[in-house]
Amino acid sequence: MEGDTFSGLGNGTQIDGKVFQTFQKSFVQVQNILDQNRLLINEINQNHESKIPDNLSRNVGLIRELNNNIRRVVDLYADLSCSFTKSVDASSEGDSSGALRSDGKPPTNKRSKPL
Numbered sequence: 559m560e561g562d563t564f565s566g567l568g569n570g571t572q573i574d575g576k577v578f579q580t581f582q583k584s585f586v587q588v589q590n591i592l593d594q595n596r597l598l599i600n601e602i603n604q605n606h607e608s609k610i611p612d613n614l615s616r617n618v619g620l621i622r623e624l625n626n627n628i629r630r631v632v633d634l635y636a637d638l639s640c641s642f643t644k645s646v647d648a649s650s651e652g653d654s655s656g657a658l659r660s661d662g663k664p665p666t667n668k669r670s671k672p673l
Contacts, residue, residue: 577645584638591627591634598624
């Protein structure tokens, strides 16, 4: 897969296989955490509905775990955002990655005017 390029960023920019694998890995991590959060939320709701003191006490730890998971997702998305921006910037500057537009030409360095 390394050396492969993928288009689909919507603007004709292509990304190499290594960058794509990094994005894919991060999205899988995020999805796994979100799946875990769904299970935690279900357990928290069941404990709350049961009104059993031990279950309600257990919710304290479960809610902490849920909050930590949410922080992890936020951090992963922040890292993804930075990686994506660097990847797009590098390919738009004609980086050594050899990224080309969908028409096979090198990307132009045209920037929109600031507002």
